[in-house]
Amino acid sequence: MxxxxxxxxxxxxxxxxxxxxxxxxCIGQSGNIWINKQEIINLSEYLNISIKDLKIKFLRKKLYKYSIKEIQLSKNNFACIFFDLNKKSCSIYEQRPQQCKTxxxxxxxxxxxxxxxxxxxxxxxx
Ligand code: SF4
Known part of the structure; x- marks a missing residue:
């Protein structure tokens, strides 16, 4: 404990x-999961994909910031795209953004x- x-x-x-x-x-009403520039760099290295691909596949741009995409599970129920629905855990735990850590x-x-x-x-x- x-x-x-x-x-x-x-x-x-x-x-x-x-x-x-x-x-x-990591599941519930839709919301922003902010990820900053350094976290984007770290995550692209962790996932071994380019920053460009990371942004296209997993992030959405909101004005000048980026947020992690969500997938819709049902009406008013969304999951972060990095939430592993089978294991019920974060698939990028070591590199989850500060918003999640705090x-x-x-x-x-x-x-x-x-x-x-x-x-x-x-x-x-x-
Ligand atoms: S990045 Fe990980 S901890 Fe953060 S909302 Fe997504 S699944 Fe949850």
């Missing part, structure tokens, strides 16, 4: 709960705790 608590966040996060979760933070400690959730409580079984309100 590994409980993470961060200053000014009104919840704790038990990382050991991730192994029994079916990937709620979940659930996003400023947005400080004031929207009910939203993350519904989504993530690893979270306990403090």
């Amino acid at each position: 590994s409980i993470v608590i961060k200053k000014s966040f009104p919840f704790s996060f038990d990382t050991s709960a991730c192994s029994s979760c079916l990937g709620n933070c 979940f659930p400690f996003w400023n947005y959730f400080k004031n929207n705790i009910e939203e993350v409580l519904k989504e993530c079984p690893a979270i306990t309100k403090l």
